[in-house]
Amino acid sequence: MPPPASLVALDRAHLLAGTQVLLDDVSVGVSDGDRIGVVGRNGGGKSSLLGVVVGTRTLDGGRIVRTGGVTMGMLGQTDELDPAATVAEVVLGDLAEHEWAGEPRVREILAGLLGGTDASALGGWDRQVGPMSGGERRRLALAALLVQDPDLLVLDEPTNHLDVEGVAWLAAYLSARRPRQGNALLVVTHDRWFLDAVSTRTWEVEDGEVHVYDGGYAAYVLARVERQRVAQVTEERRANLARKELAWLRRGAPARTAKPRFRIDAANALIEGEPDPRDTVELVRFATTRLGKDVLDLLDATLRVGDRTLLDRVTWRIGPGDRYGVVGVNGAGKTTLLRALQGLHPLATGKLRTGKTVRIAVLTQELRELDRLTGRTVLDAITEVRSFTVIGGKEVSASSLAQRLGFSGGRQQSRVGDLSGGERRRLQFVRLLMDEPNVLMLDEPTNDLDIDTLTSMEDVLDGWAGTLLVVSHDRYLLERMTDRQVALLGDGTLRDLPGGVEQYLELRRGMRDRDEPAGRAAPASGVASGGAASGGGAPGGGAGYSPAEVREARKTLARVERALDRIHAEEAVLHDAMAAASTDPQRLSELTGTLARLTEQEESLEMEWLEASEAAQG
Template sequence: MANLLSAERVSLTLGTRHILDEVSLGIGGGDRIGVVGRNGGGKSTLLKVLLGSQPIDSGRVTRVGGLTVGVLTQEDALPPGATVAQAVLGDRAEHEWAGDPRIRDIMNGLLGGLDLAALGGPDAVIGPLSGGERRRVGLARLLVDDPDLLLLDEPTNHLDVEGVQWLADFLVQRRTRPDSAFVAITHDRWFLDATSTNTWEVVDGRVEQYEGGYAAYVLAKAERARIAAVTQERRDNLLRKELAWLRRGAPARTSKPKFRIEAANELIKSEPEPRDDVALTRFATTRLGKDVVDLIDATVLIGERTILDRQTWRLAPGERTGIVGVNGAGKSTLLRAIAGLVPLDAGKRKEGRTVQLAYLTQEVRELEQVAGRTVIDAITDVRSYTVLDGKEISASQLAKRLGFSGPRQQTRVSDLSGGERRRLQLLRLLMAEPNVLLLDEPTNDLDIETLTSIEDVLDGWAGTLLVVSHDRYLLERMCDRQLALLGDGRIRELPGGVEQYLELRHEQQARTAGTRSSAAVPTSSAAGVTTGAAESAYSPAQQREARKDLARIERALSRTEERESRLHDRMVQAAQDHAESARLSEQLRELHAEREQLEAEWLEAAEVAG
């Protein structure tokens, strides 16, 4: 492939910081490059150097003649007085863009979910739009322009799970010209794995280059560390643990990067499972009992919007659940209702007597009260020691695990970056030793290394965990169960995980589009024109049988839940009897396997029943 851009022995110092130290790299046609690294490590500066907007101290950057370059920065550069159509389409005539399926795909994929109709449709003015909406408009404009080289700084910010899936598909399927490429800074590990043919890590003035996406990057980095006999033992353990999860996860996750399976197995052969779910559930049951938080026949209204409509949800001890949904569906409101911070309009909320609940909000205002104190003082103000993974650790040790080195622990809270404040916020919650933890978008402002450290800490935390996030990788990594809010007031179980959620959303959008089409076509019984559902691929007899199966499976699932509840009760009573606890744990494993089989059968029957 043609070489589009080359950087040769580039060095750059800003103030006292050495950002780039004789870095050489190249971007070829067809390259899809993901850039990772610590916050403040120089990733955005590297993009500016490639763009040519950041002067360098030495070296040179060369581009092929006629190369067009487009950049998405984290700053908003849209003119507030322009309309959405003007910002995205420029001077293109309507027949030009309306007849281009690529542009229509971009408009639907990035702007279709925005409530532009309420603001005047495509003629909506940029100024009143939210930050997330403006970012979508900026990304749409860049993709419509279709430059040879795309430089994207955190393109998945403000995108929901659907938006991230669409963007990944678009970049991989639509950007297929041999003379085009893109470089994307991202902390979204699923997006990195789905799109990247190469990964660059910006670290200590260097740009380390790896072939493949995130899974291949983790393997190569762990293998390099092993070969070089790196002494940073803690960091190596985290990499091997992350690799262990990647290799034991869904086959689709590891089939794309063609790394050597033998090398991976060699690295993780002595690595334990990332999380012992049964042991943690047993410990959580001991701490919590059988009652955690129940929402019973709950209804929550915000203005004229129905967030919950007569829904019942009983949280179990040790439950680890991820919540996904469209923007505005009420995910954060659901967390607040569980926390008791939002009153129910109907139904009731019941909380267990032993519940100690902690809630990580999207705001960091609660740190204002300790703004003048040091990091370590802000943590020890809560508690000096805590128990994690069955071991007592100090506040300083836990702070170090989450990225606050010894000197950094003496920094004043008011001087911390956004990502550091987020880490401190979580640290203070964990030091309070909660047994129910609610996390609302915990990945905001965090780099991959910090996310990996947080996941490692929470692997050893025993309690009930609820996570609202658009980070698909984090949901799969930390949670054993997913639920969806689709904006219709219902809480839906997702036995098939995020993939099932995306299928549900596709069906929902198809139904909405069908309804609009039907409403636009007049019907006449005299003319014999009727509207209705599409003909099923299954016969009425098959559908009747499937509905019977659904009823049978649902009864079996109900009985399974009752048996699981009784098992939890017995585990509480047998907490001091190790032999009995082990026997009950084995029964719980078998019960979980039985439930998974029933859920798979339910999905098959539901597809036939329609």
């Protein structure tokens, strides 16, 4: 089979931003069928790289080759929509109604991003762009680009302003619906779940270089750790040789040396025996010591905003050490719920009970609280709160915590007024932790943060003993940082989600299919809703399986379990092969790609097992 055709290729590309080198002798390319996720630190050159690909940035050296006839379209981080234009003019352009209405692909885009062929989610086809919110304009620009359907689709942070459902729809469309011969995708995002769902390759922009990996985020993390390990082994070898050379020179005579032997471990061996990210039992014990048994209780609470009822007679007991993620569509009232738990938004009925020792801190979406500190250094802004705190049972200095969250020694002396948006967000988080709260609320914490910073934030919170509430559209972060998730479904309930975000998406799909609000669900432990309760399983599940369906489900379980055993055996063989090939980058890349494909099969089988297990129980 001939290799995929190249659409765009950079040859020894060099790009500067002032004195900073963004690209240093970089040679990479986008080929037919590629779906490439671009990751790296904020300010490292990801957006500039996209600009070079589409031609909005000019190289300072090297060259770029674009295949003739290839069409390109880019979604930037800021839109340039005409405020006077209507929704129809932006999305459909000159297309006649019979042209787009008869095209299934266009109808799918309109349904996924605009609420249907009447653009109901944006207020109809005749609505003007000018008064729209940033999130609405983002959906509009994205829908317009997908309708145009260029050969090379370039997206810079496309998940910004999209809710969990929107992100899931976009991932499904880009990975399953859009691919065809002659097209490709290049996307910058900090949404790790989205990267894993969409990408077949990953580019890491770091210190002027672009490292290329096969697979999505999970495969990238594995391969990056292996690359770092190999680099460390190489550096240790060089250091050992230098020491031996120095010893020989000091002795003044040749010395026999044996060739050093290094044990090459597979990437999975690096995490063998690694404990769970959090010692939940120990953290709850610490949290109970700090908080007591009572933290925050909503008792038979009704919460309203204007004429809308967000909660209708809901009881929610939040205990010491609980870690909840809150999901819901935009406008469902997630931020208002956090404000109600702080006592800042009054309840229509019911009661909020707050423990006597509770100290709440909130990471809001506003950065204005740092305005008064613009003339001070980062370290001064942190030590103003406290110089030392305790995380993971150990005393941590302000400087050490700042270092863990991306403020190097030199950057700690920078003025707050000179910080980027992402750095100000990090500083805001460090100051919150230094204040030693025992209840922490994070409202959309991923805004302006790159993947490395998010990973560092999660690592710090793994050792933080307290109660955590997180509102986010970032599925990966929710499931990594919290132990349980709850959903605001817009029907007055607060639904516990034992099945996580995937269960929430199933509930929303069921609501859309029925075209009516979901019925009240039986609450799980810790969450209760007033009113009559119906079956509490997944939508449409539970009662009514025939004996034949139960038997078939049990056969499916047996088949899937055999297939999973086979995949696990193949994964073990692959890991051994990766260990043997760790010094052969090309072979390691091939094996990593095979492992990524096996992982996809494993995830699909696990989902099939979960669906069958419900029916198998009758």
